[in-house]
Amino acid sequence: MPHLDPEQLSLLALYDGWEDPGVREHLAACPECAADFAALRRTVDAVKTAPDTSRLAVPGPQVWAGIHRELGLSGSVREDPLAADAAKGNSAGPAAAPADAPPSNVIPVRRRTKGAWWQRPGTWVAAAAAAVLVVVGAVLTLTRPPQPQQLASAQLAPLAQHSAAGSAKVVTAPDGSRNLEISLDKDEAKGYQEVWLIAPDLSRLVSLGVMNSTSGTFQVPTGLDLSQYPVVDVSDEPMDGNPAHSSVSIARGTLSS
Ligand SMILES: [Zn+2]
Numbered sequence: 001m002p003h004l005d006p007e008q009l010s011l012l013a014l015y016d017g018w019e020d021p022g023v024r025e026h027l028a029a030c031p032e033c034a035a036d037f038a039a040l041r042r043t044v045d046a047v048k049t050a051p052d053t054s055r056l057a058v059p060g061p062q063v064w065a066g067i068h069r070e071l072g073l074s075g076s077v078r079e080d081p082l083a084a085d086a087a088k089g090n091s092a093g094p095a096a097a098p099a100d101a102p103p104s105n106v107i108p109v110r111r112r113t114k115g116a117w118w119q120r121p122g123t124w125v126a127a128a129a130a131a132v133l134v135v136v137g138a139v140l141t142l143t144r145p146p147q148p149q150q151l152a153s154a155q156l157a158p159l160a161q162h163s164a165a166g167s168a169k170v171v172t173a174p175d176g177s178r179n180l181e182i183s184l185d186k187d188e189a190k191g192y193q194e195v196w197l198i199a200p201d202l203s204r205l206v207s208l209g210v211m212n213s214t215s216g217t218f219q220v221p222t223g224l225d226l227s228q229y230p231v232v233d234v235s236d237e238p239m240d241g242n243p244a245h246s247s248v249s250i251a252r253g254t255l256s257s
Helices: 006-014 021-029 030-046 059-069 081-092 103-114 121-143
Strands: 149-157 166-172 178-184 192-198 203-209 213-220 230-237 249-254
Touching: 006 021, 006 030, 006 121, 021 030, 030 121, 059 081, 059 121, 149 178, 149 230, 166 249, 178 192, 178 230, 203 213
Parallel strands: none
Antiparallel strands: 149 166, 149 249, 166 178, 178 213, 192 203, 192 230, 230 249
């Protein structure tokens, strides 16, 4: 099984009762995913804790500005939701609005009962989910190597009396090296298949190696300018000990990015 994806980790971290035996099994066996999960749980626990706003010190507006920016929230909630409450709290005190307040407090009580958006319970779950996604992204960015990046690709079409076709792509590995990945729908070589990068006018060519099956991955020489050798060629080489191209090509295509 591959590592758990961010969505699975988020669901596990957000919902204690989330049952997915395969996922739980992987989590128990994989230290890497377990570490990610533990980091997420700490975040969820921190955010999920029901806020007792009467006892909390009100954070300055820069805190909300940071949250707003980090989560990419819309402009409609740009204003610090605690700013108005802090002003209210200074004049009336945190206990100013109990549910059974006398009639003189009717208007404040209604406001309180309805609650600002950040006081409604669902909002905290959503905020927890959003925070988890941000943390998942950060954790995975820090702990997982970057995925291979595709630099160029080519469709490989059959030549002359052949019918094998397929594709080729050049991908960058995390260490910056480049690999040519080739896949054909059949192996038509009478001898063996050899993979080449060739100049557009076919005057210069670089052998990348032997391909014994219908697919293979080949290192591209460091420093080789692919724009000078954009033609991907799979040849049929006889077992004659001659290292040159046999001039019998099975399939060919030109890389483009
Ligand atoms: Zn894992």
